Amino acid sequence: MNRRISTALSDLVLALSAVWGFRMLSENRTADFQFGKWWFMLMTMAASLGVARFGALLPSYEAGIVKYHMVFSWLCRAIGVPCLAAEVCKYYTFTTAGQGFLLSAVATFITSSLRSSYKEKVTDLINGLSVIMILVLGITGGNACLIITSVLFMLSGIVGVEGDIELLKLPRVDVFHYILVGINCFVVWGFQN
Template identity: 50%
Template sequence: MQRQASTAISDLVLALSGMWGFREVQSEDVDVDHRFAKWWFMLVTMAAALGVVRFGVLMPNHHATVERYHNNFSWLSRAIGIPCLAAEICSIAGHPTISQGFLISAVGTFIASSLRSQHKDRLTDLVGALGILSIIALSFAGGRTMLGVGGVLVAAGGVAGQGGAGRWVGLSRVDILHYCLAGANVCIARGIVE
C-alpha cells in the first residue's frame, strides 16, 4: 500500500470535473432534466473520489475496502455510466428508441455481472464501445462538436488506460485515462447545455 500521488491528483481532477459537469447540466427549466448524463457524472465522481482516497492512502486502516469500492464504482462508470451517457446523447439527437436500447443494455450488463457470468467484461466492453461510437457519430453528425470531442476523449482515455500499468509520454496510463475523462466531462457538459 504505497501512496501514488500522481494518480491521487489525477483522480482529484477527474472528481472535480465530474462534480462540475453534474452541476453544469442542471437546468432551471423543469422540463429539461438530463438525468441520464447526471448518472454518468455521478458515477465517475464517486469512482474518482474513491480513487483519491485509495491512491492517496488517506484511510490506511480501510485500504482493502476502499480499493474494492473504487474498483466497483470504476466498473459501474463503464457498465452503467457510459450507456446512460449514450442514452442522453441519443435522446438529445432525437433517437428515443436507441436511447432506450442503451438503458436496457446497462440493465443487462448489470444483471450479467450479478449472475457472475464469465462474459461480464466482454459485455461491458461491447456496450461501452457501442455507446462511445454512438456518442461520437451522433454528436458530429448533429453538429454538436463539443459532445463529439467529449466522446473522442472518452475513447482515447479508454485506449490509453487499457491494462492500467505502464507509462506513456511521461505519465502513467491510469493518469492519462483520468485526464482524458476530465477533459471529456468538460466537453460533454458544455456540449449538452449548448
C-alpha cells in the same frame, strides 16, 4: 498501503470535474438530463474513492476502499457510459435508441451479477456501441463537443490504466483520468449547443 500522489491528484481533479458536470447539468433549464447525471454521479464516487485509495487517506479501510473503487470504476463503464449515450439519444430525440442503451446498462449489470465469464466482453461491447452512438449523433447534429467526447473515449481506451507512458513519465492511469476530465468538460459543453 502504497501512496501514489500523482494518481490521487488526478483522481481529485476528476472528482471535481464530475461534481462540476453534475452541477452544470442540474442547473441547465432546457432539459432534465436525468441519465447524463448518472455518468457524473458514478464518476464522482469512483474518483473520490480513488483519492482515498491512492492518497492512502484511510489505511485502516484500505481493503474496502480498493474494492469499492474498483466497483464504482466498473459501474462508470457498465452503467455510466450507456446512460450518457441514452442522454445524447434523448437530446437528439432518438428516444427508442436511448431506451435501448438504458436496457443495455441493465443487461450489463445483470450479466455481472450472474458472475458470467462474459462480464468484461459485454461491458466492452456496450461501451463501444455507446461511444459510436455519441459519435454518430455528434456528427449528424453538427456538435463538435460530442464528436470530441467520442474521440476522447476512444483515446482513453487506447491509453488504458496499466503501466507508464515513458514519453510523459506518467502512469497511464493518471493520463486516463485527465482524459476523463476532458470528456466531462466536452459532455457539458455538448449539451449547451
